[in-house]
Amino acid sequence: MRVVIIGAGQVGESIAADLDESNEVIVVEEDPERCEELTYGLDVLTINGDGTSVDTLEEAGVADADMVIASTDDDETNIVACSTVKAISEAFTIARVKKTEYLKTWRRSNTAFGIDFMVCTNLLTAQSIVRVVGLPGALDVDPFAGGKVQMAEFEVAPDSDVAGQTVAEADRFDSLTFAALLREDAVIIPTGETVIEGEDRLVVIGSPGSVREFASTVASIDEQDEVNEVVVVGGSEVGYHVARLFEERDVSVRYIEQDADRARELAEDLPNAVVLQSDATDVDFLEREHIADADVLVSTLDSDEKNLLACLLSKRLGVGRTVSIVDSDPYIDLFETVGVDVAISPRAVVAEEITRFTREGTAENVALIESDKAEVIEIEVGEDSPLAGRTILDSVADLPERVVFGAITRNGAFVTPRGDTVIEAGDHVVAFAPADVAEGLTARL
C-alpha cells in the first residue's frame, strides 16, 4: 500500500514508524531538518514542502497513493490538505483534528471536506481516559465487536486478590480469557499453572461485565470502589470532554480551572459540574474543598510538569487514583513510575487510532498493547476462512504459536472460546497475538 503522511510531528512520525515495514510510506513535511531526521530514522521517503500545495502533493505521488493521512498539529491545514488530495486523487483520506466542531460537521455526511475518516484528538483522548477510569487498575481499555467484547490491560496490585494466584485460580469468570501476562519486557502466554505476580501487567479479553468484575479483584484494595466522584484539572478541550463524558455517566464532576473566563465558559457548558476557579496546586484550596474525597483526579493542564505536580499533590492528599495527560511521549513511563496511576499521551492515542484504522483493511478492529508489543485483532470469519467449521483446538495447531482466542461473538451474542468451541462462518473472533506473529496472522486469516 502506498501511504502519504502529511506532517512529521510526533503523530506523523509515530504512524510512519508503525507502517513503514509493510507499506510504501511518503512523508510530506515543511521543516527540512525534520525531513532529514526522518529519512535517517525510518524507512520512508520524505518530501520537503507545504502539504496544502497541489504541487507538493503531486510530487509526493498522491495521484497513485492508496491512502493519505493529514496529521499536522493544525486542524485547518489537515482539512485543506485532504480537500486538495481529493481534488487530484482517489486516495482514501484521513485527517486528524482537535476541534470537535469539525468532527461534528464531518459526521453529518462522513464525506465533508473530502475526508473519508476523521479522528479527533481531544475527543479520543477523553474517551480513552474515561474508559480507563471506569475500570479500577486498568491501564488501557478497548472495545471490540461493537462493544460486546472488551480488551483491558491491568497492572496487578501487589495487595490485590489475584496476586500470587495461578491463572486457573484467578479465572473465576465465565466469559473472560487471560490473553497475556506482560512481565518486564516479556510477553508470556499464560497456561493454567502460570502464577500471577504483583506488578505484572495482565491482558484480558471478555464481556464488559466480566472485565469489570475482574477489575475489582485485580485492583488494590482501596481502589476497588466504584467511581462516584471525579476531579478534572485544567480547562483544555480534553478536560472538557472528560468532564462531559463523566456527566453523561452520572458521575459527579468537580472542575478546577485557574482562568476566570475559561472557568465561566466551562461552568456554562457543564451544567452539572461544580467549576472551581483556582490553582490546582494550591494545597490550602485543595484541602478546603476536600479534593481528597474524590475517587479519581484527571489532570489535563497544558504543561506536563504541572500535571505531574497536580497528580502527586492530590495523591498525597488522598485521592484514590490519578490520571494525567502527557504531552511528551518519553515522560509516560516516568509519570507512571513516580506515582501517577495512568499517563495518557493524546498524540499516542491518535497515532494508535490511525494505525489501527489503516490495519483494518485486513482486520475489523485492532488494538495495540504497550504501543507495539502485541496486538488484539478482531476478525470476521468468512465461508472460506481456515477457521470456519473447525474447533479452536484444531485451528490453533495450524496457526503460529502464542496466538490466543480471546472471545467470539455470534449474531451479537458472546461466546466464550474454549478448546472444543466450533467457529462458524460469520462469527467475530477477537484474538491476541504478540507483535512478531501478528502481521502473519492477519494475512493468513
Place this chain on the structure above:
Amino acid sequence: MSLRVDWRVSAGILGRVLRWLTLALAVPVVAALWYDEALGPFLAAAAVSLAVGLSLERIGRWDAENVGPREAYLAVSLVWLAIALVGAVPFVLGGAGAIARPEYALFESMSGITTTGATVVVDFGAQPRSLLLWRSLLQWLGGLGILALATAVLATLGVGGAQLMETESQLEDVNKLTPRLIDTARIIWGLYVLLTVGTVGLLLALRVSGLAPEMTPYDAVAHAFTSISTSGFSPRPDSAGAFSPAVQWAFVLVMTVGATNFVLLYHLLGGDRSRIRRSDEFRFYVAVLAGASALVFALLLVTPGNGPLGEETLRHSAFQVVSIVTTTGYATLDYTVWPASAKHVLFMLMFVGGMAGSTTCSVKALRWLVILRAFRRDLYTTVHPEAVRPVRLSGRPVDEEAVQDIYAYTLLVIVGFFLGAVLLVVDAARVGLALSEFEALGAAASTFLNIGPAFGLAGPFDSYAPFPRSSKLLMTVLMWVGRLEIVPVLVLLTPAYWRS
C-alpha cells in the same frame, strides 16, 4: 451646552404614532353611532391627534440611521405621555360628572394606556357606552405596549426599530422569532388580535350556552379588550363580580394566558409544546399562581366567617390571586373585607407580575426567578468561594451583567414604590384625608406596578376619585414611569443623556 439628542427623529416617531391613534378612534366613533351617543368628543380627539401627528411628522425627520438609544428613549417616553394626553380628550368633552375635570381625565387616560386599571369613575351608569368602550380600547392598545402602536413606525424605521424595541424590555425574547423585526411585530400583533377575538368568542359562547345570561355582546368586547391585555377596566361598577361563576373562571383562564410570554404562546399555537415545557419561567409563573391561590384559600378557610370550603371560596381566591399577579385588577368581590393575612398576601403578590414578553406589568416572574437563583448561587459560593456558577434559566446561562441589571431594576422598583407611598401619605395628610399607611402603600404599589385596585379607599369596588388633585397627578406620573419600567424616564433625567 448643546443638545445632543436628535429630537427631530423622536418627533417624527411621535407624529407617526399619533397619526395612527386617529385610526383607533374610529372604534368609539362607530360605537357612538350605534348607540346614538355624542360623536363630538371622539372627533375632537381625532382632530387633535391628526393635527399634532401630522405637524410633528412635518417638522420631524425620518431616517433610521439617526435613531440611537437616546432618540429611542425620548420617543418611547413621550409616546406614552402623548397618547395619554390625546386619550384624555374624550373624557373631558364627553364624560359625565367628575371625569370631565382635566386631572381626572388624564388620570383615567394614563391608567388606560399603561394598562393599570385604576379608575376615578364613580358613576358608571351616567357615562356614555362609547366612552367606556374607548376606555377599554386604550387599555387594549397599551396591552402589547409600544409594539402594538409602533408597528407602522417600525416598518418605516427598519434597523432603527430595534433600538425602539430594546427600551421596551418587556419584549426581550421577541426579536428571536423572525430575522426581520417587522415580521415578528406582525406575528405578535396578529396573535394578540386572535386571542382577543377568541376571548370575545368564549364569552359569547358562555352567553349562548346559558352559563352567562348577563354577558351582553358589548360586555364581551369591552372585557375581552381589558382581560387579554391584563389591564382591568370594566364598564361594570362591580367588575367581574357582575358575572356568573363560569365567566369568572373564563377570566381566570384569559388573564393567565394574557400574562404568558407571547413567543411561547406562538410556539404553542404552532404545535410546539416543548418550549413551554422547557421554560423555567413558565413553570415558576404557574407555580406562583397555584401556590398563592392555595395559600389565600387556606387563609380564608382558617379565618372564621370567610366563606365555606367549596367552589365559591376557591374561585374567589384563585380569581383574586390571578388578577393581582397578572396585574389585571379585576375583582369578583370586595377583598378589602378579607382577613388581614389574605390582604397582605395580595399586597405582596402585586410585586410579582406575570411573564416577561407578555402584556403584564410589575417586576415579572422572570426577574424574580433570576434573583432567587442568583441568591441560591450566592449562598453556595459563600461555602465554596472558588466555585463558578452561572445563573441558569431554562438551561441557558444568564449573563452576569443581566443579573446585576435585574437586581438594580428591582431595587429601583422598591425605592420608587416607597417614595410614592410616602408622598401619598404626606399629600393625604395635607388635605386631611384619612389614608392609612397600608392604604397608601397599596395605592402606590397598585399604580406604580400598573395593577389597578388597591385596598381601603382605592379598593376594587371603589375609585381613586377621593384622592386630592396633587395625589392624582403624582399617581399619573407613577403609572407612566412604572409602565416604562422606570429606566427610560430615569435616563432622560441624567445629565449625561443631554451632554455628548
